[in-house]
Amino acid sequence: MAPDGHDRTPQAGRPPGLSAAFAGPHAWCNEKMVLSEDLSDGMPLPEFFGSAAFDLAISTYAETSGGTDRRAVASMWSLYYFSYLTIPYVVARVLENQVLPVDFEEMTVALSADGLPRGFGVATSGDRPIDSGEEIFALLAPLMEAHLSKVVAHLKSSGGISPKLSWNNAAVYIDHALRTAGAAPLADQADSMIALRLMPDGTPNPFFDCLRYEEEEDGARVCRRKICCLRYLLPGVPSCGSLCALPSQRKQ
Template identity: 75%
Template sequence: MAAGARESMAVFDGPKGLSAAFAGPHAWCNEKMMLSENLSDGISLPEFFASGAFDRALSLYAETSGGTDRRAVASMWSLYYFSALTIPYVVARVLDHQALPAAFDGMTVALSADGLPRAFGVATTGEWRDDDASDVFTLIGSLMDEHLARVVPHLKATGGISPRLAWNNAAVYIDYALRTAGTDPMSDQADAMVACRLMPNGGANPFFDCLRQEEEDGAPVCRRKICCLRYLLPGIPSCGSLCALPSQRKQ
């Protein structure tokens, strides 16, 4: 889409699905983010987290997975949540300048049979923004302020995982999306997301130092600051070199 083809901040009307960016290698995003009217079993996020449905979802996933550590169950649950939320958001933002709705209060979520998040619903297709794509906090600021900052306290209160772990889980998928969304990887923005202690507005950056670029056997690797605890769940494969625990990287 050429710059100036639409009025900045105008309502975006994607030709197919929720976003024109959800095509080719990103077509799977259509199954993770859609209009709420097309997500028939969706429940509003405020209701989901306030009604006890989140607690029941964690219990269901613990039962089906055989997990006995509540923190590990909640952390794995959040990995599904953050991947389905953040990757489609970043893909649309980077590839088509489309800012999908991110407000926690305006979204719905649907679960799989095992209690894990399956898809999100949004009320509209959002806005098209012709703004500076070189600043990562311009790209993901709304996602951080309007959604992630709202869900992290629920993960702590009900799931028992620390805010630092929750933000680290989200950082992994945003970093992945920034580096792989387009033909010109936004590695500089991904690096900047975790490099600064303070955000442009002066607030503390919850992503600071969540991921580190290190070298292993002469090759660059990305490594988490905090382990996601997946090793405490039966049958869940290790995340390999990404893991924060040396003992788990070869598992």
């Protein structure tokens, strides 16, 4: 029995974590995405973004980080949000063919004392489609359509950052997860995600050209963002190095 009175003993037939993929190098995902019933301080996402809670989270992070540029604060906040959301989703999808239920309307979020996202709650452990050989946009459709598009809109209206910046922030983590999640990196899928101007249904691809892989003078292949995440405007936050879109910030 946990201190909060809830029984944390695994139920019969229920895995100790949300996904068997959350093991080894991905064990940290067990702390970032759990069943909503196990996230005791979680708040439904529609309520969080639709009330003063989101603005308070941004203000709290601004105060604790010393950031004075609201766009930079909101962008940095979104980096935590997108990493904790997208990496577990991609890892489970790639390694276990498990589609976690990431519908915005049905998830909860919990925050740390500094206002940053701490973890997400989902209603169930999801399902496994019969066909696991999907192209990249079919693989990402539940994440893009039912969640990211809605959060991007809130980040624009309440956080003051452009949709292009938000999609770029999300693309960094999805690209990373696709290339590193499994024994056989899905580099071709990651390349398609950022190379195609249109998605298969003919609609604009929000990830198009968000990242570029370039070769340095020493022959090293590096990934670069198209749009800077603005972290350089926050005191004490390290540069993202070669990933940065701004040449002046890459060696900081």
